[in-house]
Amino acid sequence: MKTLVYIDHFKGVVQPASWEALGVGKSLGTVEAVVLGANLNDVVKAAFEFGADEVLVADNPAIEDYRAEPYAATLSALISAEAPDAVLFPTTSRTRELAAMVAIDLKTGVLVDLTGLAVEGDKLVATRPIYEGKLMETETCSTKPILATLRARAFPRPTRNEGASGTPKKVEVKAEALTTVEGYEVAEQTLNVADAAVVVSGGRGVSNNPSLTPPAGMDEKQAEIWRAQQGFQLVGELANVLGGAVGASRAAVDAGYIPYKHQVGQTGKVVAPDLYVACGISGAIQHQAGMRNSKVIVAINKDPEAPIFQVADYGLVADLFKAVPELTDAVKKLRAEH
Amino acid sequence: MKIVACIKQVPDSEAKVSASGGKISWGEAPLVINPFDEYAVEGALQQKEANGGTVTALCIGPESGKEALKHALAMGADDAILVSDPGLTNLDTQGAACVLAAAIKKIGGVDMVMFGRQTLDDGSGLTAAQTARQLGWPMLGLVGHIKVEGGEVHVSRVIEEGRQNVKAKLPAVLSIVQSIGEPRYPSFMGIRKASKANIPVWSLADVGATAPAPVVTRTELITPPSREVVVEIIKGDSPNAIADTLADKILAEKVL
Numbered sequence: 001m002k003t004l005v006y007i008d009h010f011k012g013v014v015q016p017a018s019w020e021a022l023g024v025g026k027s028l029g030t031v032e033a034v035v036l037g038a039n040l041n042d043v044v045k046a047a048f049e050f051g052a053d054e055v056l057v058a059d060n061p062a063i064e065d066y067r068a069e070p071y072a073a074t075l076s077a078l079i080s081a082e083a084p085d086a087v088l089f090p091t092t093s094r095t096r097e098l099a100a101m102v103a104i105d106l107k108t109g110v111l112v113d114l115t116g117l118a119v120e121g122d123k124l125v126a127t128r129p130i131y132e133g134k135l136m137e138t139e140t141c142s143t144k145p146i147l148a149t150l151r152a153r154a155f156p157r158p159t160r161n162e163g164a165s166g167t168p169k170k171v172e173v174k175a176e177a178l179t180t181v182e183g184y185e186v187a188e189q190t191l192n193v194a195d196a197a198v199v200v201s202g203g204r205g206v207s208n209n210p211s212l213t214p215p216a217g218m219d220e221k222q223a224e225i226w227r228a229q230q231g232f233q234l235v236g237e238l239a240n241v242l243g244g245a246v247g248a249s250r251a252a253v254d255a256g257y258i259p260y261k262h263q264v265g266q267t268g269k270v271v272a273p274d275l276y277v278a279c280g281i282s283g284a285i286q287h288q289a290g291m292r293n294s295k296v297i298v299a300i301n302k303d304p305e306a307p308i309f310q311v312a313d314y315g316l317v318a319d320l321f322k323a324v325p326e327l328t329d330a331v332k333k334l335r336a337e338h
Numbered sequence: 339m340k341i342v343a344c345i346k347q348v349p350d351s352e353a354k355v356s357a358s359g360g361k362i363s364w365g366e367a368p369l370v371i372n373p374f375d376e377y378a379v380e381g382a383l384q385q386k387e388a389n390g391g392t393v394t395a396l397c398i399g400p401e402s403g404k405e406a407l408k409h410a411l412a413m414g415a416d417d418a419i420l421v422s423d424p425g426l427t428n429l430d431t432q433g434a435a436c437v438l439a440a441a442i443k444k445i446g447g448v449d450m451v452m453f454g455r456q457t458l459d460d461g462s463g464l465t466a467a468q469t470a471r472q473l474g475w476p477m478l479g480l481v482g483h484i485k486v487e488g489g490e491v492h493v494s495r496v497i498e499e500g501r502q503n504v505k506a507k508l509p510a511v512l513s514i515v516q517s518i519g520e521p522r523y524p525s526f527m528g529i530r531k532a533s534k535a536n537i538p539v540w541s542l543a544d545v546g547a548t549a550p551a552p553v554v555t556r557t558e559l560i561t562p563p564s565r566e567v568v569v570e571i572i573k574g575d576s577p578n579a580i581a582d583t584l585a586d587k588i589l590a591e592k593v594l
Contacts, residue, residue: 010499067504068467068477093497097467097479100431104471109432109554112462125557131459134355135362136560143553178476179506182492187500198594242594253516260516261498274593286351292565296591298584299569314587315569316580326581334585 001029001119004082004145005052006075006089006098009035009043010066016157016195017090019050021150023158024117025088026051034078034171036071038064049164056082058171065181066094072101073174079106084145086124091149099147109141115154124148133270133289152194153272191245193262198244198275199294201264203287204251205280205301206231209321228257234324235279241331242275247291249281265290280320283308300324339391339486342442342451343382343415344469345375347399347406348459357559371406374454376521379410381484381514382452383522389486392416394445398426398437404537411532412524418535419445423542425549431460433550435468440547441540442473450491453513455480463513470511478510482517 003025008015025031033052035043040059047055056078063070075098079087087102089095091113099110115136116127124146127138141147193199207228214223232246239246247269248262264271265287276294281287283299283306291297292311299312300320309315316323349355353367371379382393395410395418397403407418421441429437442448451470456463470477482501483494486508495502496515524532542549572587574580588594 010497013499015498066502068470068479072471093480093495096463097477100464100467101471101477103432103464104435104468107553109430109552110462110464111554112464127560129562130461131349131355131362132351132461133562135357136562137556138558138560139554139556141554178510179478179504182503182505184499184503185494185501192498261496275588275591284352285354292562296588296593297567298588304571309569309571311565311567312569313567314584315571316584317571318577318580322577323581326577327584330578330581330585331588333582334589338589 001086002032002084003028003030004032004034004079004084004087006087006095007033007035007043007047008090008092008095009037012037012039012043014043014046015090015092017092017150017152020152020155020157021088021090022047022050022052024150024155026158028086028119032056032082032084034075036063036074036171037066044168045165048166049160049162051158051161055166055168056171057168058173060173060175062175063173067177067179067181068097068101069178070173070175071098072105073176074171076102076105077174078171079145086146086148089147089149091151095149099149103147106145108143108145108147111139111141111146111148113151114148115151117148117150129270132265132286152192193245193247193264193271194269196245197273198239198242199247199264199271199273199291200235200239200242200244200277200279201247201249201281202232202235202252202258202279203249203281204255205320206235206252207255207257208280211321225256228252228255231280231321232258234321234328238277238324238328238331241328241335242277244273244275247271249284249287278308278312279324281308282306283311339385339389339450340448341382341385341391341393342445342448343375343379343393343395343410344438344451344453344465345378345395345397345406345410346372346457347397347403348372348457351458357561360559362559369402369405371409372454372457374456374458376413376454377514377516377518378452378454379413379415380521381481381512381518382450383414384518385450385484385486391449394419396438396441397421398429398434407537408532408535409524411535412528413522414528418537420537420539421545422539423549425542428552429550430552430554431462431464431468433552434465435472436550437542437545437547438465438469439472440545442469444540444545449508451509451511453511455513455515466511466513473511476506476510478504478506478512480515481512482515484512484518
């Protein structure tokens with residue numbers, strides 16, 4: 001089977017799930033990586049090192065910025081020419097719409113945000129969570145090429161063979177755009193919850209520290225958010241020593257404690273890290289659906305009846321404002337010893 | 339400014355969803371407007387307030403879909419249209435986009451179409467971009483801020499790396515995310531108006547589309563195995579000792 005794998009990047013920084021998709025492509029047969037953008041030498045080199053048999057590259061200032069229409073048109077034309085059996089993408093903000101539009105161009109379908117992909121006869125059978133992870137489904141696409149986006153961390157990352165190289169093949173660019181980029185506000189680079197091997201999450205409980213006195217002049221809501229931010233700082237420190245990302249429950253996001261990108265569950269993000277630490281999260285059904293596939297789950301909550309304890313491997317019935325810093329220190333100490 | 343907000347009806351997020359015999363059930367849980375689509379309605383109402391015009395809520399679904407449309411009306415939408423047809427029971431996203439694009443053309447003179455980022459049920463998050471492609475209109479995905487000026491729309495798109503600010507000529511298709519602001523609650527007057535609304539139902543023939551054959555089909559439904567764990571509650575003489583024990587256990591799991 002021949003697959004194309006779309007390497008998703010922002011200014012040359014690759015979304016790591018792209019390499020996981022490349023690994024899946026390799027396991028299915030011949031794999032060609034596709035890279036669109038400008039100044040792509042490092043990305044092309046990495047694609048060879050992660051196992052691409054061939055790298056197809058459109059390195060052109062006219063498409064330096066991702067925009068849906070020129071990227072979709074370039075990719076659709078390339079797919080028509082290369083005639084792969086399948087095109088794989090990592091699931092990201094860009095690829096969801098890109099794959100969606102290419103499917104319309106090529107009159108085919110998209111299998112989205114997959115956690116499994118198997119070959120049955122000459123068919124690809126995909127597995128994906130639906131209903132916020134409360135159910136799983138398998139699905140197939142009756143037309144070719146099959147377009148599929150793969151969830152981060154659901155597939156193994158191939159080992160990088162430093163020094164592997166090749167000569168990339170040039171791709172013809174369809175640069176006609178319907179949108180103009182006016183600028184970026186680039187956030188501080190933080191580890192994405194979906195890509196992290198460790199996630200430490202805070203819930204509504206992070207704002208309940210009674211021993212804190214908010215600065216004068218704040219109204220009740222501002223004081224609550226200020227308290228929550230102090231709480232999330234503790235969560236962040238634990239995430240730091242564990243080398244992980246900060247997550248949050250929907251309640252914490254809705255209350256304005258932390259931006260949406262941190263949300264776990266309810267189509268925020270379904271995560272499956274190796275270690276998930278829930279701090280002050282009661283564990284509503286949507287949250288559980290978003291994190292229950294984590295390998296090891298630790299719950300810290302002062303309410304022994306909190307539903308989060310039903311899915312946790314280890315529980316701490318404690319005030320998170322004391323327990324989380326204690327745990328941070330204990331992990332620091334242990335790691336220093338090893 | 340003529341704005342269309344596309345919505346879907348889904349089981350409530352609190353529902354316990356299960357599968358048996360290839361069918362999905364959600365018990366007694368109510369069907370509601372897809373929570374992410376409430377942001378689309380909110381975004382549409384904000385733009386109506388800023389620029390004048392009308393907001394039309396558009397839904398594909400069975401007769402019950404009218405309840406979701408009434409929620410949009412109660413929030414402040416001016417009118418609502420349900421596209422319902424026996425030929426629409428087995429739609430994939432490509433098919434839905436095809437029907438929505440036809441309905442948007444039939445409405446006519448539309449400047450902006452707004453979607454939620456994805457639905458709570460199937461959750462594929464493809465339909466907005468596919469509708470844009472069908473229409474040949476610019477796609478502005480994951481929009482958190484909108485400003486219309488001189489026939490152009492300027493938006494801020496929320497992406498993994500921060501925000502991408504983009505402009506496009508109208509008409510355009512947008513998918514809206516939470517940063518747009520919390521969806522307003524239906525007002526008392528709005529609820530009264532919605533309850534009396536006569537919502538037109540368009541068939542496939544009405545929108546001039548034929549029933550699209552799905553290319554993506556479900557082959558099996560699986561209830562994820564329950565997580566068979568018995569929680570080990572860590573105890574000890576002091577917070578310090580408890581933390582040390584827990585840290586030991588975490589390291590012993592060899593997940594770091």
